[in-house]
Amino acid sequence: MIFEDLPTTPTSEELIDKAFSRAARAGKAKGGLEAQQSMLQTAANIISDNLENVVTAWPDFEYDAHPFYYELADAIVDVDALRQSLSEVMWASRKAREIHEEYQPRLRKTDVDTARKHRKQAFARLADIVEQVDDHLLRINEARNDLRDLPEINPDEPTIVVAGYPNVGKSSFVNDVTSARGETASYPFTTKGIGLGHFERDHIRYQIVDTPGLLDRPPAERNEIESQAVSAIEHLADCMLVMLDPSAECGYPLDSQLELRDSIAAQFETVPVLTIANKTDRADVWDDSRTDAMNADYTMSVETGENVETVLEAAVEAVDYEPTLPFEEEQ
Missing domain, CATH: 1.20.120.1190 (Four Helix Bundle (Hemerythrin (Met), subunit A))
Structure with a gap:
């Protein structure tokens, strides 16, 4: 850094x-x-x-x-x-x-x-x-x-940013698919450290970032500094995963979660944004109207591991990262 x-x-x-x-x-x-x-x-x-x-x-x-x-x-x-x-x-x-x-x-x-x-x-x-x-x-x-307190994130690595309201399973997902296990870095203007993890596919290192305090609430609730920090993340993200909890056990109604998803998709319009419905293990509290309203790209359960790897592979495919070869840099 x-x-x-x-x-x-x-x-x-x-x-x-x-x-x-x-x-x-x-x-x-x-x-x-x-x-x-x-x-x-x-x-x-x-x-x-x-x-x-x-x-x-x-x-x-x-x-x-x-x-x-x-x-x-x-x-x-x-x-x-x-x-x-x-x-x-x-x-x-x-x-x-x-x-x-x-x-x-x-x-x-x-x-x-x-x-x-x-x-x-x-x-x-x-x-x-x-x-x-x-x-x-x-x-x-x-x-x-x-x-000097900024997070040590490598902006040149392909990056997946996880967004969504608190308690929808973001940090659990980051920990599950990476070696993060609670790895955090600090933002000077947030009360919680960001979640940060890494994994490899085909010898390419990817990083996953969760930014509590920034992308877990509507734009209208962010102060000026936080809004500019979100703008900075636009330069970082190669793919956005917006996580939903259709059961609403996270404490936020599904309608509010969808409004946050739509505002994130609007701000990150040049980046692939995937809607991920978590907690399929709690599908007994879902109903058809919720399923239709979500229009989710993927469903999964971090709790049971169902489709977690599928979601990760979809994110990698959406990033579509091609490393620059040494001879290409010289041209």
Whole structure:
């Protein structure tokens, strides 16, 4: 995941203390004018290099981030605001170098007292530059902390997303057909971790994702961030399985479940959407009108295992994934 290795961003106070303490040590190792020159060069280099490293550690959102992670990041931290902060920090890095270039010649052909005066002036200006971007450094570090918590999903793997109201059997299905067994990852804006599992077919690795808190309720009940996160999932999903509980033992009427199914199908209109009626072992509580209303593509029972493998194979067929061969990438 492109955000997991982002380094901690220093505060302005931490960076100033680091630069000036290192500069003081550099000055003690020398004397006269050379000491003042060494102190200025050390402080300016540390400030400029550290600020530049803050910026270059981040990926280029346009070219390095998959659209899934781009939209997810934008939902959490506002990518445009983050870019602005990174731009301001890079400005401060360049400004520190300019201050060094401006003052260093003044420290060469003068007496020590005058050189010390110029060096102190340069230090004051360096500190002022760093303090000017303190809010931006804080924003960048907050964004780093938030984005490091994103789920480690590989957007390049063929992905099946499971949707539907709570308690219809989504997590049981994911656990049953994969090695998930409760494997979860965290979204910063949901109370429950997503369900995540993997399986292989014909040497191809597939991932199945269940997103509680996002696709388990109608669009009107999602806040702005959650809605944008659902938009991000549009870039991730290669197939949608919308699971229903016709018995309504999940606590939601079938009509409400069908309305959610229809809203998901409308939003993911470019992705195959399969309607799966779970809990056939409870068929005694179904009736013909419910069967007709569901218009389900497949029925199954995760509880008994009936048709579970059939549903999984149907999802794989709907994904219709063809891996890119090495010689095709070179063309």
